[in-house]
Amino acid sequence: MNDEEQEIEYKWWLEQKSDTSVKWQTLSHKGVVFPPPYVPHNIPLVYSGQKLLLEPPAEEIASYFAQMLDTDYMKNPVFIKNFFREFQIILRECSSRHTIEEFSKCDFTLMYEHFQRIKEQKKAMTKEEKDKLKKEKEAIKASYGVAFLDGRKEKVGNYTIEPPGLFRGRGEHPKTGCYKRRVQPEDVTINIGKDAQIPEPPAGHHWKNVIHDSTVSWLAMWKDNVNDNFKYVFLAPGSSLKGQSDMKKYEMARNLKGCVDSIRKTYTADLRNKDMAIRQRATALYLIDKLALRAGNEKSDDEADTVGCCSLRYEHVSTEEPNILVFDFLGKDSVRYFNAVPVDDQVFKNIKIFKRPPKTHNDDLFDRLNTTVLNKHLQSLMPGLTAKVFRTFNASITFQDELRKHTPKDGTLQEKLSAYDKANRRVAELCNHQKGVGKSHESQMEKMQDKVLSLKYLRRRYIEQLRQVEPKMKRKKAELFEADPELTDDWILKYEIAITKKDRERIVNKFDKENAERKQNKEKALLKSDLKERLGEVIAKEKLLEKGKIPSVKDFPPMKRNATADKLLEYIAKTDDRIKTAKLQMEDKDENKTMALNTSRLNYLDPRITIAWCKTFNVPVAKRFSATQREKFRWAMDVDPDWEF
DNA sequence: AGCACCACTTAGGAGGCAAAAT
DNA sequence: ATTTTGCCTCCTAAGTGGTGCT
Numbered sequence: 001m002n003d004e005e006q007e008i009e010y011k012w013w014l015e016q017k018s019d020t021s022v023k024w025q026t027l028s029h030k031g032v033v034f035p036p037p038y039v040p041h042n043i044p045l046v047y048s049g050q051k052l053l054l055e056p057p058a059e060e061i062a063s064y065f066a067q068m069l070d071t072d073y074m075k076n077p078v079f080i081k082n083f084f085r086e087f088q089i090i091l092r093e094c095s096s097r098h099t100i101e102e103f104s105k106c107d108f109t110l111m112y113e114h115f116q117r118i119k120e121q122k123k124a125m126t127k128e129e130k131d132k133l134k135k136e137k138e139a140i141k142a143s144y145g146v147a148f149l150d151g152r153k154e155k156v157g158n159y160t161i162e163p164p165g166l167f168r169g170r171g172e173h174p175k176t177g178c179y180k181r182r183v184q185p186e187d188v189t190i191n192i193g194k195d196a197q198i199p200e201p202p203a204g205h206h207w208k209n210v211i212h213d214s215t216v217s218w219l220a221m222w223k224d225n226v227n228d229n230f231k232y233v234f235l236a237p238g239s240s241l242k243g244q245s246d247m248k249k250y251e252m253a254r255n256l257k258g259c260v261d262s263i264r265k266t267y268t269a270d271l272r273n274k275d276m277a278i279r280q281r282a283t284a285l286y287l288i289d290k291l292a293l294r295a296g297n298e299k300s301d302d303e304a305d306t307v308g309c310c311s312l313r314y315e316h317v318s319t320e321e322p323n324i325l326v327f328d329f330l331g332k333d334s335v336r337y338f339n340a341v342p343v344d345d346q347v348f349k350n351i352k353i354f355k356r357p358p359k360t361h362n363d364d365l366f367d368r369l370n371t372t373v374l375n376k377h378l379q380s381l382m383p384g385l386t387a388k389v390f391r392t393f394n395a396s397i398t399f400q401d402e403l404r405k406h407t408p409k410d411g412t413l414q415e416k417l418s419a420y421d422k423a424n425r426r427v428a429e430l431c432n433h434q435k436g437v438g439k440s441h442e443s444q445m446e447k448m449q450d451k452v453l454s455l456k457y458l459r460r461r462y463i464e465q466l467r468q469v470e471p472k473m474k475r476k477k478a479e480l481f482e483a484d485p486e487l488t489d490d491w492i493l494k495y496e497i498a499i500t501k502k503d504r505e506r507i508v509n510k511f512d513k514e515n516a517e518r519k520q521n522k523e524k525a526l527l528k529s530d531l532k533e534r535l536g537e538v539i540a541k542e543k544l545l546e547k548g549k550i551p552s553v554k555d556f557p558p559m560k561r562n563a564t565a566d567k568l569l570e571y572i573a574k575t576d577d578r579i580k581t582a583k584l585q586m587e588d589k590d591e592n593k594t595m596a597l598n599t600s601r602l603n604y605l606d607p608r609i610t611i612a613w614c615k616t617f618n619v620p621v622a623k624r625f626s627a628t629q630r631e632k633f634r635w636a637m638d639v640d641p642d643w644e645f
Numbered sequence: 646a647g648c649a650c651c652a653c654t655t656a657g658g659a660g661g662c663a664a665a666a667t
Numbered sequence: 668a669t670t671t672t673g674c675c676t677c678c679t680a681a682g683t684g685g686t687g688c689t
Contacts, residue, residue: 332655599656
């Protein structure tokens with residue numbers, strides 16, 4: 001941000017704005033960027049062993065498929081089926097008599113390899129080439145990435161039209177693999193101020209429509225051909241418009257804080273209501289409040305089968321006496337929600353009632369309830385209250401409580417930050433925010449386990465030395481001499497072989513280097529016998545290891561020469577600590593691998609909690625909010641250290 | 646009540662880039 | 668110096684929830 005912009009920064013959050021239905025008085029922008037047109041590469045498809053050159057439109061869709069050859073989508077028969085059907089449609093559009101009838105006879109690898117080469121070329125670009133590309137991108141951003149709202153400069157979020165490709169539906173989406181066709185200017189509606197200059201559509205084209213609707217915030221809109229969904233171009237998350245609604249969302253959640261006690265009382269009473277519709281409503285609300293479940297709108301058959309609270313079915317909740325509910329269902333994005341929780345006795349009874357025969361598999365658990373009914377009721381308890389407010393409220397309040405409980409006042413920065421992460425993780429857990437486990441996770445965990453074992457081994461060797469220094473210890477400190485089942489002889493052998501190999505390499509390398517230096521300085525070279533001498537200990541160890549004999553700790557030189565028993569006990573205690581931290585790190589990593597902290601930080605945690613916390617505990621905000629997050633949360637930056645959610 | 650339609654927030658993954666590890 | 672890792676940004680799918688009509 002330059003000085004000029006800083007001077008005129010509009011602090012909208014200092015103003016009282018009541019009417020949010022009108023979003024702007026004037027609005028101007030440059031419209032949208034279209035992805036570059038398709039450029040044919042003339043790489044053939046191999047069909048039944050025959051090279052087949054495709055017409056450009058067919059080549060294009062085939063290329064989108066070829067580029068996904070190394071993804072898991074290839075294992076999804078629905079994806080393949082949908083793609084192939086649409087591929088054939090395009091083929092037919094190109095020529096009435098194409099010969100491609102069977103997917104199994106198609107070989108896309110030539111195209112795949114072509115795109116791999118392109119990827120590599122892109123990687124191998126020189127710095128200048130990359131810089132040039134970057135500059136071009138920035139130039140586009142400077143014009144299309146900016147809008148003027150009531151005369152103020154604002155960033156636009158997604159000003160590029162989504163490029164064509166194969167629809168990547170998540171989970172078991174029935175339409176995954178369908179062809180997402182190229183969006184034409186004729187598909188796009190522009191929303192812009194009456195007096196603003198209408199953006200020029202690409203040459204030879206026209207917009208579908210140009211409107212001047214100040215009650216909506218979008219700048220452009222089109223409909224996606226696969227799911228018939230609306231796609232919008234909005235302002236960026238850091239814009240005033242988005243900021244205002246973000247702040248409004250958290251203010252609504254804080255409002256709920258004020259009346260949640262009475263709402264809880266009400267629904268707790270309603271759990272026993274004779275009217276089953278009310279009883280279902282109360283039970284669902286209990287779950288939404290306690291477990292932060294999503295509302296659960298109805299979905300159609302051409303979407304993935306996922307559910308939220310109101311759409312839970314018979315098979316998604318099971319009961320375990322005396323009061324445990326076991327949830328197992330796919331939620332948003334087909335993320336599994338699996339949780340066994342003890343619940344209020346009446347809730348437990350109710351669920352059993354709602355599951356009574358003739359209700360069975362596939363039937364709605366809450367057959368008398370949907371999100372509209374629920375939200376109507378919530379509206380009557382508090383203006384503006386809907387099911388999703390509970391998620392925001394519970395996430396933020398949990399976060400604030402956890403932070404207060406666990407931040408060490410006099411801790412180090414690192415300790416404070418990990419207290420923050422811990423609180424953040426609690427929320428991610430509550431909201432079931434997960435992420436996929438990366439390919440390398442297992443090997444990373446193995447590495448860490450190796451580190452733990454090597455520390456344990458070190459500990460064992462200290463103990464052995466201790467025994468040698470003071471044999472009495474074996475009786476006096478018997479607990480030290482207990483065998484650790486994790487530290488197996490097999491592992492020790494492998495470990496010793498590995499470090500001995502490394503030791504040898506290190507010594508040989510150093511030797512070679514020294515000799516090279518000597519050569520340059522015209523000095524006498526070191527002899528083979530010198531090397532042998534240096535390798536003395538290594539060679540002795542190698543001999544032992546070669547025999548396949550599992551070495552005894554006694555066979556190695558002491559860890560700390562001339563150490564006293566007291567000193568050794570100290571080392572052992574220190575190693576114990578290191579083992580503990582390494583294990584903790586491991587557990588931390590394992591948990592963090594599946595837990596997405598950012599989703600809650602971005603969407604559920606009132607940023608003012610974080611900012612106030614940072615101010616109170618003297619933590620730089622940048623430690624937990626990235627640059628874009630700081631921009632998004634600018635409205636929260638001025639908050640007092642003692643601000644409370 | 647049930648729908649079609651619309652506008653907006655929330656979500657995980659891909660990919661790029663810089664820092665850390667080797 | 669190169670590879671690995673981890674974080675950030677971008678992308679767009681997948682939710683929520685409102686309105687207006689029948």
